[in-house]
Amino acid sequence: MTTALDLDLVRTHFPAFDNAAPAFFENAGGSFPCRQTVDALTRYYTETKVQPYAAYAESATAGELMDASQRRWAEALGVATAEVSFGPSTSQNTYVIADAFGQKLGPAAEVVVTNQDHEANTGAVRRMAERVGATVKEWRIDPSTGLLDPAALDDLLTDRTRLVCFPHCSNIVGQENDVAAITEAAHAAGARVICDGVSFAPHGLPDIGALGADLYLFSLYKVYSVHQGLMVAQNGVLDELPNQGHYFNAEYPDKRLTPAGPDHAQIASAGAVLDYIETSFAEHGGTGDLATACRTMATRWQDHETVLLEPVLEFLAQSPSVRLLGPASTDQPTGHRCPTVAFSPVEQEPESVAQQLVDLGIMTSHGTFYADRVLQGLDIDPARGVVRVSWVHYTSPADIEKLLAALDDVLG
Ligand SMILES: Cc1ncc(COP(=O)(O)O)c(C=O)c1O
Known part of the structure; x- marks a missing residue:
């Protein structure tokens, strides 16, 4: 899992990674702030x-x-x-x-x-x-x-x-x-x-x-x-x-x-x-205005996310223990398959699966995520909910390996 994003540099801009490397998979709920935000x-x-x-x-x-x-x-x-x-x-x-x-x-x-x-x-x-x-x-x-x-x-x-x-x-x-x-x-x-x-x-x-x-x-x-x-x-x-x-x-x-x-x-x-994005753009050799920095880094972020997403989709799509929600492939005609991955365990309760993942060091959770109508539309009981793992560009291949090992442990 190698990508064109310099993750070591990216992570220097996030205080959350200063003293620890949490395997954080609830980014769709809220991301870590960058250092520029905290300082401002x-x-x-x-x-x-x-x-x-x-x-x-x-x-x-x-x-x-x-x-x-x-x-x-x-x-x-x-x-x-x-x-x-x-x-x-x-x-x-x-x-x-x-x-x-x-x-x-x-x-x-x-x-x-x-x-x-x-x-x-x-x-x-x-x-x-x-x-x-x-x-x-x-x-x-x-x-x-x-x-x-x-x-x-x-x-x-x-x-x-x-x-x-x-x-x-x-x-x-x-x-x-x-x-x-x-x-x-x-x-x-x-x-x-x-x-x-x-x-x-x-x-x-x-x-x-x-x-x-x-x-x-x-x-x-x-x-x-x-x-x-x-x-x-x-x-x-x-x-x-x-x-x-x-x-x-x-x-x-x-x-x-x-x-x-x-x-x-x-x-x-x-x-x-936006200062963070501009700085990161320059650190990746980019030159140009703020809009160019945002568009260029968006492409880099998404390429990185996609590389990390493929093995997770592959694992969940072939697992008989879960129903993967959303596309199982990153190659979609309408654009980016974002790394917001929800799944419905077939036999285990979502709450129990999330708890087991947490116990293995994966920061994740379960529920409806205020998308009750989506779950109903997928014929899933909102009272049961789903498990969701979500990441962004600062997520590392090591995080994904940890996630895959934990999923394998919990789902078999
Ligand atoms: C897709 C989506 N839309 C809207 C919202 C609501 O955003 P806010 O928490 O800023 O009200 C959320 C929050 O999680 C969300 O995930």
């Missing part, structure tokens, strides 16, 4: 923890740091600065967006949601639709593969469709969806899209401008950064949605979907992970 938070709390945007030096610096985070993220994601905003979490951000649509849609509207989503991306939209009397249509996964068929979406879209909500990648099935194609189909029907990028962004920051999704959300705490949700709102969608913030802030696009007061320290520190 410490600096903010020790040097500039004051109300930002006033004239005195500490306050002006605090405000500049917050603005810089927003600017840098926009550059990284291929969108305009005012199209980026930060909220407490993706669940909270989706809730606000759903409410905004609810003030605009009525009984004639149709919304399409999937059963491949984490509940955060459709629960609030489903409730909103019920409240306003709109029709909810569910784009369902294939019950054996867990994948979404684009042809099935075409059958659901009509000239009354106003909104399509879907994941860039499911946190159970692990397969990237073709966001650009789905968005194009929704736009052709006259609908807006909300794309949940939470399970995809840790595996490579996307060019959201190019993907075209009107609203694209992800959680920074899964992207080596702070505990905030980042939202991109583009293509003029904000002009169509009623302001959700204070009335006197309506003219600021980045305040229209953020009714909560901003978390100054976390927003100021949110951009530090």
Whole structure:
């Protein structure tokens, strides 16, 4: 298992690896923060923890740091600065967006949601639709593969469709969806899209401008950064949605979907992970701007993840003791098979399998991971749940060998 990623160098940027080498396999729940993130938070709390945007030096610096985070993220994601905003979490951000649509849609509207989503991306939209009397249509996964068929979406879209909500990648099935194609189909029907990028962004920051999704959300705490949700709102969608913030802030696009007061320290520190990516890009011989660094490192990360993923998929796919969920091969037409690997033990209880893996030094867990509808769609009882192992680019071949040995021990 060799890859073009210099893992020793990569790991120097993560304090979690300073004194130990944990076999951490719950990255889909939240990643380790990089050193740049930790340092930025410490600096903010020790040097500039004051109300930002006033004239005195500490306050002006605090405000500049917050603005810089927003600017840098926009550059990284291929969108305009005012199209980026930060909220407490993706669940909270989706809730606000759903409410905004609810003030605009009525009984004639149709919304399409999937059963491949984490509940955060459709629960609030489903409730909103019920409240306003709109029709909810569910784009369902294939019950054996867990994948979404684009042809099935075409059958659901009509000239009354106003909104399509879907994941860039499911946190159970692990397969990237073709966001650009789905968005194009929704736009052709006259609908807006909300794309949940939470399970995809840790595996490579996307060019959201190019993907075209009107609203694209992800959680920074899964992207080596702070505990905030980042939202991109583009293509003029904000002009169509009623302001959700204070009335006197309506003219600021980045305040229209953020009714909560901003978390100054976390927003100021949110951009530090981009310094990590730039540094790592340079350490791998790269030159170019931030967007180039993000795209290039995304490819390197994904290549590395794929090399590590293949033996695990192979092991689980041939094991009679489990049902592997999601694609068993990394070669998929819609993009990256992310290393978020869920499986359903045939005879043993998922809770017991997870506990045995933990006892063998594998940091993992079991449950529904708030993807109850995905499990139901795969004919798995949410009360039983599944076991999930997930990793990212800083995971090492040694971690994978440890995982495979533990799986062999527990599953036989
Ligand atoms: C795929 C996916 N979407 C949305 C969310 C919700 O994100 P947050 O915890 O920021 O609300 C999660 C959280 O685990 C997730 O995995």
